[in-house]
Amino acid sequence: MSASPAPSRRMLLTAAVATPAAGLAGVLTSDGPGPDAAGRPGDGKAAGGPASAGPNPGESDPAAPAGGPGAPFRPDFPTEGLVTNEYAYSRPDSEDARLSHDWIVTSGSLFAQWAFGWTGAPDGEAPGPDSGLHTGSAVFRLVSRRQDFGDTTVRSWVFLKPPGATGRTPAQDWDGGHLWLRHHSAQELYALSFRRRDGMVVLKRKHPAPGRPVDEEGVYTTLATADHALDYGRWHQISATVATRGDDRVRIALSLNGRTVLDAEDREPGRLTEPGGVGLRGDNTEMAFFGFTARDHGRRPPHPPADGAYR
Numbered sequence: 277m278s279a280s281p282a283p284s285r286r287m288l289l290t291a292a293v294a295t296p297a298a299g300l301a302g303v304l305t306s307d308g309p310g311p312d313a314a315g316r317p318g319d320g321k322a323a324g325g326p327a328s329a330g331p332n333p334g335e336s337d338p339a340a341p342a343g344g345p346g347a348p349f350r351p352d353f354p355t356e357g358l359v360t361n362e363y364a365y366s367r368p369d370s371e372d373a374r375l376s377h378d379w380i381v382t383s384g385s386l387f388a389q390w391a392f393g394w395t396g397a398p399d400g401e402a403p404g405p406d407s408g409l410h411t412g413s414a415v416f417r418l419v420s421r422r423q424d425f426g427d428t429t430v431r432s433w434v435f436l437k438p439p440g441a442t443g444r445t446p447a448q449d450w451d452g453g454h455l456w457l458r459h460h461s462a463q464e465l466y467a468l469s470f471r472r473r474d475g476m477v478v479l480k481r482k483h484p485a486p487g488r489p490v491d492e493e494g495v496y497t498t499l500a501t502a503d504h505a506l507d508y509g510r511w512h513q514i515s516a517t518v519a520t521r522g523d524d525r526v527r528i529a530l531s532l533n534g535r536t537v538l539d540a541e542d543r544e545p546g547r548l549t550e551p552g553g554v555g556l557r558g559d560n561t562e563m564a565f566f567g568f569t570a571r572d573h574g575r576r577p578p579h580p581p582a583d584g585a586y587r
Contacts, residue, residue, distance in 0.1 A: 349422055349554070349570040351378040353388035361385040361403045362412055372405035377421065382462065384416035384558070392566040393418075395558050400444030414445040416558035419459050425572050426551035427519040430455060432568040438508045439473050439560040449474040451560040457518045457528065459553035463494035466548060467557065468530045468538070470514050475505035477537050479528055483546045499528070500540035506532060519573070520549045 353359065362383050364373035379386060385407040387394045401410035432455075439451035451473040459465040469478040479500040485492060506512050515531040526547045530538040542548070554570045556563070 346424070346572060348572075349378075349420060349425070349568075351568065353391050353393055353566075355391055356389050357387065358407050359386040359388050359393070361407050363403055363405050363407070370405070374405070379555075380419050380421055382417040382419070384413035384418075385411040386418055389564070392564050393568065394564045395562055398440070398442070398558070398560060398562055400442030413558065413562075414440075414442045414560050416556070416563070417462075418557070419456060419555035420553045420570070423460075423553045424551050425458070425554050425570055427573040428457065428551075428554065428570055429515065429517045429573070430457065430554050430568075430570045431513065431515045432556075432565050433511050433513055434470070434556075435511050435564040436471055436506075436508055436558075437562040441560055445560050447473065447560065449476075450478075452558070453561060453563050454557040454559075455514060455516055455530075456553065456555040456557060457516060458548040458551065459555055460548065460550070463492070464548065465552065466518065466526075466528060466542075467496070468516050468528070470512075470530065470532060471506045471508075473560075475503060477502050477504045477530060477532070479530065479538050479540055481542060481544075481546070481548065483548075497544065499542055500538050502537050504532060504537045524549050 358374050360374050360376040360379055360381050362381055362385070364370075364375050365380055365382050367373050368375060376386070384398070385396050385403050387396050387407070395413040395416045396407065396411035398413040398416070399410050400414045401412060403410050403412045434453060436453050439447070441447040441451075449472060450469060452469065452471040455468040455470060457466040457468065463482065463484045465482050467478075467480045467482060469476070469480070472478065478498060480496045480498050482494045482496050485495050513533050515534075516529065518526065518528045520526050521541075524547065526542040526549060528538070528540055528542065529536055551572070556565065556568075
């Protein structure tokens with residue numbers, strides 16, 4: 277089992293709350309300085325310099341997206357509350373829809389808690405406007421509104437509880453946490469599984485089924501696998517890089533807690549060479565994250581956003 281050397285601060289999440297949308301109930305224990313809310317380890321100061329002048333937790337401006345084309349994507353979160361959910365995705369013009377300038381949730385609910393992102397306690401029921409009774413987060417799908425990430429590095433701290441199951445979502449080997457790169461639509465994306473129920477880390481490309489309508493469910497092609505089971509109930513740092521080479525080979529690497537666990541190239545027809553979105557997926561698991569950052573290296577033209585393509 278792989279335990280994170282940093283941060284040393286551990287968060288014990290529990291679901292002992294009256295409703296799924298209530299706050300994270302748990303205990304913060306610390307045996308030394310942990311990461312700050314921007315994802316920096318240690319005492320929150322940049323190496324060799326003063327503390328960062330970045331946004332403070334709890335001071336999120338919902339009207340301001342996290343950077344324009346070419347700028348780093350580093351969305352922050354309010355102290356607590358619903359950020360957005362699948363209800364808002366399916367009813368964006370509704371007066372009670374909670375929309376985010378940074379994120380789209382096509383399934384499940386995204387909350388803020390302690391200025392972290394959080395799925396809520398997962399269940400298999402569709403959420404209402406405020407996700408007060410149900411979260412739907414047994415099937416959690418989160419993608420950036422920005423779709424201009426080409427050659428990109430994504431980093432985040434993540435925390436997962438052991439996966440469960442619901443009547444809608446029986447236990448599967450792939451249950452756990454996954455990172456999305458070059459997300460063009462729900463049928464076309466790269467998925468990096470960083471913690472699955474079966475202990476594997478897996479790189480897959482999802483693409484439309486040949487000869488079938490483009491809006492039908494896509495098919496997955498496995499590009500690389502490894503055995504690397506992160507501990508549940510601890511913070512871990514995930515980092516992934518995607519880059520297109522001169523002959524349109526796509527190279528993708530995944531690092532966990534500073535160790536590269538997957539490094540592969542996609543040379544097959546249908547490889548995703550154009551920019552797209554970034555995001556997270558969760559299956560049957562409660563997940564929290566913070567310090568999510570996507571930095572595009574700016575070597576390819578932007579892919580235009582198409583919110584309707586996420587359906």
